[in-house]
Amino acid sequence: MKQLASLTLQITDREYQQIQGLIFEWAGISLGPNKRPLVVGRLSKRLRHYGLTSFTDYLTGPLKQQPEERQIMTDLLTTNETYFFREPAHFDFLKQQALPKLANQGKVRVWSAACSSGEEPYTLAMVLDEALPGVNWSILATDISMTVLEVAKAGLYGLNASHKIPQHYLQRYCLKGVRSQAGVLRIDPALQRRIDFQQLNLQADFEQVGSFDIIFLRNVMIYFDTPTKQRLISRMERRLNPGGYLIVGHSETLNGLGQSLTMCRPSIYQKTV
Numbered sequence: 001m002k003q004l005a006s007l008t009l010q011i012t013d014r015e016y017q018q019i020q021g022l023i024f025e026w027a028g029i030s031l032g033p034n035k036r037p038l039v040v041g042r043l044s045k046r047l048r049h050y051g052l053t054s055f056t057d058y059l060t061g062p063l064k065q066q067p068e069e070r071q072i073m074t075d076l077l078t079t080n081e082t083y084f085f086r087e088p089a090h091f092d093f094l095k096q097q098a099l100p101k102l103a104n105q106g107k108v109r110v111w112s113a114a115c116s117s118g119e120e121p122y123t124l125a126m127v128l129d130e131a132l133p134g135v136n137w138s139i140l141a142t143d144i145s146m147t148v149l150e151v152a153k154a155g156l157y158g159l160n161a162s163h164k165i166p167q168h169y170l171q172r173y174c175l176k177g178v179r180s181q182a183g184v185l186r187i188d189p190a191l192q193r194r195i196d197f198q199q200l201n202l203q204a205d206f207e208q209v210g211s212f213d214i215i216f217l218r219n220v221m222i223y224f225d226t227p228t229k230q231r232l233i234s235r236m237e238r239r240l241n242p243g244g245y246l247i248v249g250h251s252e253t254l255n256g257l258g259q260s261l262t263m264c265r266p267s268i269y270q271k272t273v
Contacts, residue, residue: 009044011036015055019043022063023077026070027144028203028232029223031077042076075145080219082116084123084164087218090247091127093268094214098245099131102213108137110214111239113202115141118152118187119161120216125191126169140209142200153197155187202232211241218267219249233257240271 011019019039020031031039046069047058062069085091102108110128112121121141128137143149162170162185175186200206202220215236221229233246237260240246246261246269248254254261254269261269 009040009047009053009055011040011055015059018059019055022070023074026203027074027078027201028228029078030225030228039077043073046072046076071146075147078144078223080116082119084119084161085166086120086123086164087250087267089250090216090218090268091123093247093265094124094127095131097264098214099128101243103132103135105213106136108132108135108214109210109212110137110139111209111212111216112139112141113200113215113217113236114220115143115149115152115197116145117148118155118197119157120218121152121195121197122155122187122191123165124216125187125194126165126173129173129191129194130169137194139195140212141195141197142209144199144201146199149197149199155189155192157185157187159183159185161185203228206235206239209239211239213241213244215240215244215246217246217248219252221248221252230257233261234259237261237271242271242273244271245269246271 016036016039023029023031043055043058046062047053047055050058050062052058052061063073099108108128110124112124115121118141121139124139128139141152143152159176162174165174173188173191175188176184200209217232217236221232224232233254236246237258245264246254246258248267248269250267252267254263258269260271260273262272264270
């Protein structure tokens with residue numbers, strides 16, 4: 001095994017094409033040629049785990065024979081960096097524009113559609129709780145990866161995660177762990193109870209999730225080809241209430257996508273009909 005650990009694993013064109021096809025089938029993700037080093041780097045640990053020396057052995061062995069390995073591979077190839085109050089202009093828009101318009105509603109629903117390890121839905125929860133006193137608000141937080149969802153559900157983060165959280169939110173909604181949780185930031189359990197964490201593949205049917213006033217779909221479509229984006233946005237439109245907002249990442253655009261969405265500002269769209 002020591003020799004395996006030091007072995008530089010190589011992937012053939014055929015093996016890479018097979019992995020491209022599988023992750024597209026399972027998660028709708030289009031892996032371009034530039035992602036080849038990422039695939040090798042992230043999946044090599046699985047080959048070493050099983051003592052394998054080729055990706056073909058992995059594809060025809062554990063990946064084919066063990067259903068749980070499909071989820072592990074998907075987790076490894078879809079988990080991305082996130083942090084509290086990422087792309088803060090979106091949360092400023094909520095506080096200044098969107099939420100005041102929703103404050104008179106008795107109920108407000110928000111969907112964090114690729115919540116990763118939870119920083120986005122917890123950020124949303126802080127903003128909603130402050131801006132909508134007395135309103136019955138709730139958040140659905142979904143991700144394809146069970147690994148990151150377990151982290152999100154726990155609501156425990158390293159203290160370095162607090163650097164991006166404005167001080168008044170930090171004091172109001174975050175607790176510093178003690179004893180066995182010393183050195184850990186804990187999200188206020190009262191906020192956690194307002195968030196429903198669920199595993200969901202955006203390529204599967206999600207009509208059952210209901211409708212929402214705000215949907216965050218940030219930094220997801222950068223991995224999809226155009227037909228996949230079109231199908232996803234069409235389905236997202238149906239989940240959005242009239243007048244509701246769909247928010248994507250700053251590097252993303254809905255140009256040519258969506259029949260009922262009007263851009264309020266770059267990366268923020270409103271359902272007009």
